[in-house]
Amino acid sequence: MARHQIAVLALDHVVALDLGTPAQVFGAARDASGAPRYKIRTCTPTGGPVRSVAGFQVLPDHGLEIIEEAQTVVVPGIHGGPPMTDGTIDPAVSRALRAAHARSARIVSICTGAFALAAAGLLDDRPATTHWYHAERFRDLYPNVKLDPDVLFVDDGEVLTSAGVAAGLDLCLHIIRADHGAEIANRAARRCVVPPWRDGGQAQYIERPVPVAGAAGTAPTRAWALDRLGDPLTLAAMAGHARMSVRTFTRRFREETGVSPARWLLGHRTERARTLLETTDLPVDQVARRAGFGTPAALRAQFQASLGVSPAAYRRTFRAPTP
Template sequence: MRKNQAMPPRHRIVLLALDAVVPFDLGVPPQVFGAARDADRNRLYDLRVCGPGPIRTEAGFTVVPDHGLEALATADTVLVPGIHAGGPVTDGTLTPEVGAALRAAAARGARIVSICTGASVLAAAGLLDGRPAATHWAWARRIGGLYPQVRWDFDVLFVDDGDVLTSAGVGAGVDLCLHIIRADHGADVANRAARRCVVPPWRDGGQAQYIERPVPAADGAGTEPTRAWVLRRLAEPVTLEEMAGHARMSVRTFTRRFRDETGLSPRQWLLRQRVEHARILLESTDLAVEAVARRAGLGSATALRQHLHATIGVAPSAYRRTFRHS
C-alpha cells in the first residue's frame, strides 16, 4: 500500500464479558481475529472487551474489561462468549442494561455473535426469537426449555443466520471465528489465520461427533492415513472398496471404523471434502465452473450446482461473487 494512501478503518469487534464468563471463550476471539492479516500483514480487526464492571470468571479469577457497555454502541460486531451458570443460562434473566445495549446494537445493524452458552444471553435479550441457533449440547435441555421460541440446533458446530451467528461449545468458537474471517476476507486470509493459530481451517461434521463418543484405539490401524490418501486425489474416482483396500480392512470394518472416527460414512465424508475443495477453487481461481467440478471430483457443473445448493443453498456463480476477493 502506498504511504500516502490511508488505511481503511478496521472492523471493530467488541466482546461482551459477563459474570461466570468462560475464559477460553473470552480468549479465543482475540487470538483468532488477531491472526487475520492482509497481504501486507496489517491487522484486519480491532478487538475490544467490555463489561458492566469487573467480571468474575467461572475459573476462579477476575478480569477487568477496558471498556464499559457504552463500547457496544461503536461495535461493527458484538460477540458474547459463553458463561458457565447463572442468569440467562439457568434462570432466563438478564439485566435490563445489558439487554438494552444488545438490542440497540442489533437495531443499528451490528453483527451479533455468540460462542457456546453466550447464545443464552442473546436469547434472553430476544435476539434469537424465531431464528435457528446453536449452543453447547450439554445445555440443550436447560436452554431449550428456557427459550422454546428459538429454533435450536444442538447437532452442529455453528449456525450462520446472516446478521446473527451462534456456535456450539468451547472449540466450536474457533470454527465460528474462522468462518467469519472467511466470509469477510476469503479463504486465503482464513487459512493463514488458522495456520498462525495452529488449528484446522475447517472441521467436518457437527458437534454430535463430540458427544461422549469413545475415542478409537490408537493401534495404528485407523482410517486417517486413508483419508489423507483420498485428499491427495480428490479429482479421481475413489470407491468405497478402494478406500477399504488402502486401509487393509474389509468394507464393513472400514465403514464402521470410519464412522467411529469421523461421525460420517466414507461417502458422506468424501462428498464433503469435494464440495469444500470446490468452494476453495471458486474463491481462489478463475476456473470455469465445469473445470472446478472436475478438479473437485464432482464430475460436472450440474453435479457441483446440486451439491453446493444442498450444502449452503447457493449456486456456484453466486458463491463466487460473494466470497471471491481480489
C-alpha cells in the same frame, strides 16, 4: 481502510478460553502489509470486573458504551448466571444487545453465550447452536429457538452462534473469510496454528455410547481406506471390507465418528490434497488423482466450496519455502 470495530462482552461466569478467542483470532487477521483488519475491545455490563469460571477476575477497559459503536458484538460462553438458570438477563445488557441488533450490528455468540442472546430475545424463531452438552437445558429455557446442537456453527445473517470451545475459532475464521476473503482468513489461521476451515455443518464431537464390546467396529476399515484415498472407494466397498451391510456400516460409522462415510472420506481426501500442495511440487492433476478426486476440476470445485480458494492459490499461500 478503517478497522472493523468489535466489542467482546464478558458476563459473570465467563469462560476464559471463549473470552480470549475473539482477540486472538480477529487480532491475527492482517492484510499483506501486516495491517490489522479489526479493532477488538472488551467490556462488561458495568465496566467493572467479572469473575471467570477459571478462578480469576476479568478487569475490562470498558463498559456497555462501546457496544453502541461496535459493528460486531461477541458474547463468549458462560457457565452459570441467570441466562443459564432461569432464562433471564440483566435488562441493561438486553437493551444494549437489542439496540446493536436493531442498528444492524452483527451479533455473535461463542458456546453457551447463546444463552445470553436467547435471554435477550435475539434468537427467537432463528436457527442457532450451542455446546451439545447444554442443549437439553437450552431447549427447556428457550423453546422458541430453532436449536441445532449437531453443528459447529450457524450463520443466520446478522446473528451467528457457535458450538463449544474450538468451534468458536471456526466461527471467527468464518467471519474473517466472509469479511476479507480466504487469503486473510487462512493467514490468520496459520498465525493461530489452527485449521483454516471446518464446515459449520460438520458434526460436533458429541459424547456417544461406546460400541458393545466384541462387536465389529469400523476402525480397521477406516485405516484401510486411508491407505487407499487415491482409489475409487465406494460405500459398498467399505462396507464389504468391514463385513457389514451398507445400512449397518453407515449406522456404525456415524456412531463412531459423528459423520457419514462420504463426509469422512471427503474430509480426508481434502486434507491429503492440502498436504500434497503444501509439501510437494506435484502438478494439480496429479494431486487430484493421488488424493482421490480424479480430475483437477473435481479438486478445484471442492477447494472452492470448502476453503474458498483454488488449489493453485492455496499452494501459493501455504507452500513451505524451499531450504
